[in-house]
Amino acid sequence: MRTTLSQEANHFRRFLPASGIRRIFDRAKEIEASGCPVLHLEIGRPDYSQPFGAVQSAQEAMDAGLVHYIANRGLPELREAMAEDIHASAGIDFDPGTEIIVTTGASEALSMVALALLGPGDEVIIPEPAWSHYRAVVQMAGATTVALSLAGAGRGFVLDPEELAKVITDKTRMIVLNTPGNPSGAVQPPDVLREVARLAMKHGIFVFSDEVYKDFVYEGEHVSIGAFMADSDRFIYVNSLSKSYAMTGWRIGYVAARAEVSDALNRIHQYLTVCGVAFAQKGAVQALRGPRRQEYLAGMRKAFQDRRRIWQDAWADCSGFQCAAPGGAFYLFPRIDYRDMNAREFCNFMLDEHQVAMVPGDVFGDAYDHHVRISFGRDLSTQEAAAERLIGVINAG
Numbered sequence: 001m002r003t004t005l006s007q008e009a010n011h012f013r014r015f016l017p018a019s020g021i022r023r024i025f026d027r028a029k030e031i032e033a034s035g036c037p038v039l040h041l042e043i044g045r046p047d048y049s050q051p052f053g054a055v056q057s058a059q060e061a062m063d064a065g066l067v068h069y070i071a072n073r074g075l076p077e078l079r080e081a082m083a084e085d086i087h088a089s090a091g092i093d094f095d096p097g098t099e100i101i102v103t104t105g106a107s108e109a110l111s112m113v114a115l116a117l118l119g120p121g122d123e124v125i126i127p128e129p130a131w132s133h134y135r136a137v138v139q140m141a142g143a144t145t146v147a148l149s150l151a152g153a154g155r156g157f158v159l160d161p162e163e164l165a166k167v168i169t170d171k172t173r174m175i176v177l178n179t180p181g182n183p184s185g186a187v188q189p190p191d192v193l194r195e196v197a198r199l200a201m202k203h204g205i206f207v208f209s210d211e212v213y214k215d216f217v218y219e220g221e222h223v224s225i226g227a228f229m230a231d232s233d234r235f236i237y238v239n240s241l242s243k244s245y246a247m248t249g250w251r252i253g254y255v256a257a258r259a260e261v262s263d264a265l266n267r268i269h270q271y272l273t274v275c276g277v278a279f280a281q282k283g284a285v286q287a288l289r290g291p292r293r294q295e296y297l298a299g300m301r302k303a304f305q306d307r308r309r310i311w312q313d314a315w316a317d318c319s320g321f322q323c324a325a326p327g328g329a330f331y332l333f334p335r336i337d338y339r340d341m342n343a344r345e346f347c348n349f350m351l352d353e354h355q356v357a358m359v360p361g362d363v364f365g366d367a368y369d370h371h372v373r374i375s376f377g378r379d380l381s382t383q384e385a386a387a388e389r390l391i392g393v394i395n396a397g
Helices: 005-015 020-033 052-063 076-090 105-117 132-140 161-167 190-203 259-272 278-289 293-315 343-354 380-396
Strands: 100-103 123-128 144-149 172-178 206-210 235-240 253-256 372-375
Touching (some): 020 343, 076 100, 076 253, 105 235, 105 253, 123 132, 123 161, 144 161, 161 190, 190 206, 343 380
Parallel strands (some): 206 235
Antiparallel strands (some): 100 253, 235 253
């Protein structure tokens, strides 16, 4: 018996639910449209302007007529700049001609990897809390997610390799790694990365390394798991210009993998988007190679450190706000204890009654229904006002 369109729609909603982040964002915009300002802590978007040289280069390229199809893999000059960036941060050399693809943001890179490498019967280990897109694309590919709960806030959400080893089976196809992490801001230590790499290579498992927050590490330097997998064909590196250069709307990401894997990824890319926006890629070259690049990144990192400090000072005497100081990225992931509310109830309450928009923790894993994600990507005054309002509500009980 043929199912009705309504039945099919309901099945799809259960199979692939709408983004929990966007759900809060859309509700916040509706409240603002009614004339009530909202303090936005829900979207992971830096409030910085794009590097001026990038904007200028993109404009010049558009004026010069670079507005048509280009190579599927992207502009050669941009792939070369991306290869340089990967070498600097991960210590691995990728051939820009055969091993790097410019993608429509890191989101497309994730979808490409899932569709090219995963299928029914495969298992993907996702340390949680984690960005919800990981689970969604694995399910889209017909594979199965295996959630690995990270240490609680008291230990900073650091992955335990012994626990990882326990969930590896002969069906395990891939491990997802995101450091610094979204939503926790956790930075995985080098000894943990080394052991995860050893396990992956021992069992022949792909490591999908999402390093979009690599330029936001507040103590020490960013370490990529790629440093321990330099000779492995199972390492897949993903990054974008969205966070480090505040270029979220440009939709420029990149994925690097050894040639055989990269060829498979490019075949998926051809049918998903064909190629990225040509003139935007010219601007991206300037962002990655601009003479004031390091100054730009250092300024943004300093601004986020100042915002992080605002929150640390605010929660110091609040027992209902339990949080590990993030070592990177620009998120907090506190456990909230307020009137027996779970995360969704608390986020709806804060948005409806106090106009503070946050994301409920269960969006990032079923075990986190009393946590919330707070983005401090917005300006300092927003953080000061939001911290005062939120901590004031919790303390008032």
